[in-house]
Amino acid sequence: MAENINGDLLLHSHPVEIYRACDSMFEGEAWLNWEPETLLMALEGEVSPQAEDKLLAVQSAASNSSFPLVDSTAFEKLVLAWCNCICVMDARQPPYVEEMCYAVRELCRFIRTVHGADADVAFSGDVPGYVAAVGRFRDWIVLPPELSFAQENLSSLTGLVPQSPLYAEHRQVVDMVSELYASLDKVTAEELLHDPEIKSLERDNGAGADMIKRIVGALLYDPTL
Structure with missing residues (x-):
């Protein structure tokens, strides 16, 4: 199975494509509940930190899709991981508006792929305020x-x-x-x-x-x- 997923493929794939590849590879297995180390063992060859973060962000978004919709830290790290950036978990890393735009578009598609076309996708909690703060920081009006x-x-x-x-x-x-x-x-x-x-x-x-x-x-x- 592992030969179908490698670091280079992850960096050049959208989150939905990664999810479908994992679901196909681990058919019948509860991979969404695996420990990070277990899932990363499925990757072959040399894997960059960006690729690891991206795969784990896909697993996290699929297993708890509501979290990045309401929590700004989860939202920020998902944006960075899905945009092939390294995540520093104990520090704030304001993304670019372009990166948030891409990640939100992909997250909406991702949630509806995982949970059905009628799944509700609404951002609340401190996410709207965080996105606005980043927009202000990046000089958008x-x-x-x-x-x-x-x-x-x-x-x-x-x-x-x-x-x-x-x-x-x-x-x-x-x-x-x-x-x-x-x-x-x-x-x-x-x-x-x-x-x-x-x-x-x-x-x-x-x-x-x-x-x-x-x-x-x-x-x-x-x-x-």
Whole structure:
């Protein structure tokens, strides 16, 4: 069985693919309840710390899917592990917004793969506040659609709340981004990059164009490539 899973494969695979591979390899075995050391023994060859963290994060998310939805530490470490970063368990490691965007998209797909298409995926607890704090730290004012559950928190942190002077100052940028979200229906990187509206915005050198480019980057970010 072990020849089907190695460190390089883990780093170039999405969490759902890793879960399905493990479920197939360990068919009939309770691998979700194994100790970390037992699961890691199934890996062959030299395995990087990033690959180990990613595999264990997949196991953890499958066995306790609600934890990263409500706990900011679990959320942070899952984001880092699924983005092929080394996790330092006793320290805060603010990820990038692009990494959170990817991980949230994958976690929603992951939970519905493990628990069924109708599984509810809602972020609560201290996760929205944490995502907003990271967004503020990374100098974002409008979050990508996947992270919209934290937008109200971020707006409170930045002061960009309706009727505020700061909101009035940046309203054009906020409205531009909001309109893009509402009209964006492209599903592939190639389609998104060649979208006429995106290309027209790229010709603008203002703050709005810069924000649009960052959002497009977040939507296209994929650590497995």
